Amino acid sequence: MYPRACLPTSARPAPRQVRLRRHQPSSEGPFDRTARSAPITKSVRFCRPLPLTCERQTRIRKTQAQKSFARPPLSLFLHGLAHSVHDFGVAGGLRRPYVSVHPRLPDKDKTAHSSHRPRQIGKMLVVLRDGRKLFGVLRSYDQFGAYESIPVLPPLKTECCFLAVCSPSLPSANLVLEDTVERIYHQDVFAEQWVGLFLIRGENVVLLGEIVSIHKLPSSPCRDPDHVATSFRTSIEKTKCH
Amino acid sequence: MPLKQVEWDTLFPYHKRDTDSKKRREEFKAQVLHEEKGFSKEGGEGDGY
Numbered sequence: 001m002y003p004r005a006c007l008p009t010s011a012r013p014a015p016r017q018v019r020l021r022r023h024q025p026s027s028e029g030p031f032d033r034t035a036r037s038a039p040i041t042k043s044v045r046f047c048r049p050l051p052l053t054c055e056r057q058t059r060i061r062k063t064q065a066q067k068s069f070a071r072p073p074l075s076l077f078l079h080g081l082a083h084s085v086h087d088f089g090v091a092g093g094l095r096r097p098y099v100s101v102h103p104r105l106p107d108k109d110k111t112a113h114s115s116h117r118p119r120q121i122g123k124m125l126v127v128l129r130d131g132r133k134l135f136g137v138l139r140s141y142d143q144f145g146a147y148e149s150i151p152v153l154p155p156l157k158t159e160c161c162f163l164a165v166c167s168p169s170l171p172s173a174n175l176v177l178e179d180t181v182e183r184i185y186h187q188d189v190f191a192e193q194w195v196g197l198f199l200i201r202g203e204n205v206v207l208l209g210e211i212v213s214i215h216k217l218p219s220s221p222c223r224d225p226d227h228v229a230t231s232f233r234t235s236i237e238k239t240k241c242h
Numbered sequence: 243m244p245l246k247q248v249e250w251d252t253l254f255p256y257h258k259r260d261t262d263s264k265k266r267r268e269e270f271k272a273q274v275l276h277e278e279k280g281f282s283k284e285g286g287e288g289d290g291y
Contacts (some may be wrong), residue, residue: 002282184250189246190245192250
């Protein structure tokens, strides 16, 4: 194809005609469809952005503020704080504003504010649908959480317990894990790799649970294998009933 | 029984071999269920919508 300047004048293509629609005030009132849809023809070579007036700047700031409220984790990515992301916004993006999770407080603060603060959530285990196991601090989640509480899943071979299982037929919450570590297992050994901030789409979550060391719970019933088996069976039956 | 921690690079080939074999097994299972029993593959990403 020849450049435009090399072609004779007769062979040069005419400037692109763009049909624009503009609302024109009419004497018949604002509901006059004929005047509103009347096309005007104009040659357009370049599309330049409109100058930013004060009103437009204010409107943009408001829109950006609304977006940042709806998607706080994304701002982390924009500032380069995020390390990795799993399956972010494949279909429709995040669904609702996230709920922030308070960080774990020191013991003295816990006693002082225990009646006024929500329950502190610490390190969590998340098992994804592709089998990956992530350990991280739960920082936020959205409102579509539908998890079944199950006390223990023994086959995981971890030192933690008190898990929640995502029901496959119900929507589950998107999660944000901070300071995440991926752990892999093979027989009786394991290995860890730090993966940073993780934004997990809810439908990929199979299992979610807070990590509680058994050794810190001397009276915990989960040390008794019979109790574990019974509670596991009960919770499975309860899930089937629903 | 407490698990023993090893280096990621040491364990990763074994883990990858396990996941690959599991994937092959699941795909074969899904194929048999689809061809002989009439099951369709479900539960993929986006099926919840």
